[in-house]
Amino acid sequence: MRMESHSPLGIYYGKDDVYVYRTCHTPLHAWTPIHESPVEFRDQTVFGARVRMAVEGDAFLPSFRDGDNRDVIATDSMKNFLLRHAALYEGPSLDGYLAFAGGRLLETYPHVRAVELYADEQAFRPVPVPGAEGFEDSTLVFLHSRNEWSTAELRMERHPDGSPFVVWHRSGLDGLHLIKIRGNSFVGYIRDEYTTLPEDSNRPLYVFLSARWTYVDPLSALSNQATGYVLAEQIRDLAGAVFHALDTRSIQHLIHRICALALVRFPQLESITFQSQNRTWERIVETADGRGQVYTEPRPPFGFQGITMTRADLAEQWPHFEAEWETAT
Known part of the structure; x- marks a missing residue:
């Protein structure tokens, strides 16, 4: 706190x-x-x-x-x-x-x-x-x-x-854990003498997510009627829908699109923040039928990401990928 x-x-x-x-x-x-x-x-x-x-x-x-x-x-x-x-x-x-x-x-x-x-x-x-x-x-x-x-x-x-x-x-929303088994890539990043991570054009992606959001008028959420309140369950479902539909090119890409769509869907919000952790499993072996993989927990160091998007940011950025989202859904 x-x-x-x-x-x-x-x-x-x-x-x-x-x-x-x-x-x-x-x-x-x-x-x-x-x-x-x-x-x-x-x-x-x-x-x-x-x-x-x-x-x-x-x-x-x-x-x-x-x-x-x-x-x-x-x-x-x-x-x-x-x-x-x-x-x-x-x-x-x-x-x-x-x-x-x-x-x-x-x-x-x-x-x-x-x-x-x-x-x-x-x-x-x-x-x-x-x-x-x-x-x-x-x-x-x-x-x-x-x-x-x-x-x-x-x-x-x-x-x-x-x-x-x-x-x-x-x-806010805490403790959201989502796994998408395919449709995620991570390529094109800096490669130099410190790079050992291989590029992956179709990886599983397991993320831990938390979110915080603020309101244009806080009283609309704090009053006894709570007529402007946004339920955490709605943010959870929106995040899952974006993850499902998006050709995810990085976790940064994912949480950027989640924030943008949340501000579009909820005009009573002034800003939204998403923080994420990359908890993608370590691949061990392919199953005998070739359809699946066996994984285990990754090694302790993990990557994390964060973004805060305001309504002013949305007005500037949404037109650039509104068509992309409509096509994806």
Whole structure:
């Protein structure tokens, strides 16, 4: 988590690994349907999050310097604050919950100058059970998913009049792992005395992906209606669709196209960042029928890539490959 302290001494502290679970939470709707994703909503019969909260302010200097704790909010109290405000929050999104809890904390403790919160979704999906017309989702039993998850992070400070406001906010997606077994190349790079990697015109490509995105109007995502919210599942599906359709010439090529299409599909986004890791498997042997390969995990060093694309970047770059994408799909 990033903590941007404005205190000259960088004074902050907080509570991490606060697990919050709430049942019968409000469903989160996909307000902007896209061609690349069938997701319409996120069922949140079980809403879960792992939350980190950090507070900042010069009022805490005596505690650091002198051991004087008169203005210290115990981190155990922070845990209880987060848990109890999960029951009071009426909106649907993880991001909105953080904004609600952060705003209430600044209102409750006037000596806190700023608060930062970060959360990882703890996803629970209904298990399939036999029903009258085949299998259906259980309304009672849920599986704790170990797949990709959504994230949220924000910083709140107080105006001169004392009211809280959001300084920055990002939604996100972590833990996305995708393998494409063919249709990926990596050729034409610099070859010199340091180069041992052979060129490959049709390699399998296994990537770890994470994303963060910001909104033109953060309140459209943080309000109780969350009418501008972009679900992490939609970004996941969009990334998979681009990977499937694209003649991938590098991982940089892939994440550039994912970012561009995300900004096209979601006009409420101001920017999107993708980070990737190349985790492509090491080829060991071909199968006896010649149709497949056997692989193992690669050696520990791995390559990584990153890109941030804004709406201004999109306006400049999209016309150059819009036709390419339409042809590919």
